[in-house]
Amino acid sequence: MATSSKRLARGTTTRLPGAERKRQIVEVILELVSKHGVEGVTISRIAARAGVTQAALYMHFASREEMLRAAVDVLYERVAEVIASSNEPDVMLRLRSIGGFHSGLVSSGTSSFIHPLFEFLAAPPETGLREMLGAKQRQIIECLAAIVEEGKAQGSIRTDVDAQQVAWELHGVYWAEDVSHLMGLTEFVTSGRSTVMLERLLTSIAANGPLVG
Numbered sequence: 001m002a003t004s005s006k007r008l009a010r011g012t013t014t015r016l017p018g019a020e021r022k023r024q025i026v027e028v029i030l031e032l033v034s035k036h037g038v039e040g041v042t043i044s045r046i047a048a049r050a051g052v053t054q055a056a057l058y059m060h061f062a063s064r065e066e067m068l069r070a071a072v073d074v075l076y077e078r079v080a081e082v083i084a085s086s087n088e089p090d091v092m093l094r095l096r097s098i099g100g101f102h103s104g105l106v107s108s109g110t111s112s113f114i115h116p117l118f119e120f121l122a123a124p125p126e127t128g129l130r131e132m133l134g135a136k137q138r139q140i141i142e143c144l145a146a147i148v149e150e151g152k153a154q155g156s157i158r159t160d161v162d163a164q165q166v167a168w169e170l171h172g173v174y175w176a177e178d179v180s181h182l183m184g185l186t187e188f189v190t191s192g193r194s195t196v197m198l199e200r201l202l203t204s205i206a207a208n209g210p211l212v213g
Contacts, residue, residue, distance in 0.1 A: 022060045022070075025050050029071040034115040038068065038123040068129060072120060076136040078113040082174075083143050091151030092206060099173065099198045106177045107189045114178045141167045148205070161205045173198050 028050045032041045043064055047054045061067045082105070086097035105111040123129040144167035151157030173194060180188035188194055 018060065021052070023074075025052070025057065025060060025067065026070050026074050029067055030075060030112070030116045033068075033071065033119045037119050038127065038129065041068070065127070068120075068123075068127070069132060071116070072129060072132050072136065075113050075116055075120070076140070079117075079136075079140060080143070083140060083147075090156055091147060091154060092156045092202060094147065095151075095170070095202060096198070099170075099195070102174050103177060103189050103194060106181045107186065109181075111178075111181075114181060117178070118182060137171075141171055144170050151205075156207055157205050158207050166201070166205055169201050170198075173201070 025046065028046055029041060032045055032049060036045070041064075043054050043057060046067065047057055050057075057067070061070065082102050083098060085101040086094045088094040088097050106114070117133075120129050120133055141164075145163040148157060148161065148163035148166045152159050152161060152163070176197070177189050177194050180186070180194075
């Protein structure tokens, strides 16, 4: 990504392999969505920022809609990387680590998915992007639920816990951090309030934690 950014900064039209050029275009789209919203991402803007002709864009994508959908795919690759940021064997420690990683991205301002994610959510209904986002987000929730089930199997999480419910609650903490960041309410993360929310949730599901009626 750093190499592509340097090329963009120089405004170069260096010939890239097809797959690399396609990825570069998608990254440009995500950058433009963050700045201008979905409606502001025009073919002319994409071509100018990527340093290619408009005709060249259509060598890689059949339409603007296909470009936007490819950008959503890459966006959720980045979201998935947050969930995969820890390989800690103990699931409770892994969930804490994932939460800490997400909080760090938010508080540092280095997240590359928060702004475009919410711009895509604000896209007009007729684009179909909201439905695509919903399907992608459900996959993330299923991934979180699978981690919780793993914790139940290893004995670190209570066996009576509803894994889907916990996944949605974890999702709620992450989204609260994202929305707070977008609204400038940085203290939600920096003061540790979101960490307290996460810790209360994890304590409630821990195998040695209190039973919750």
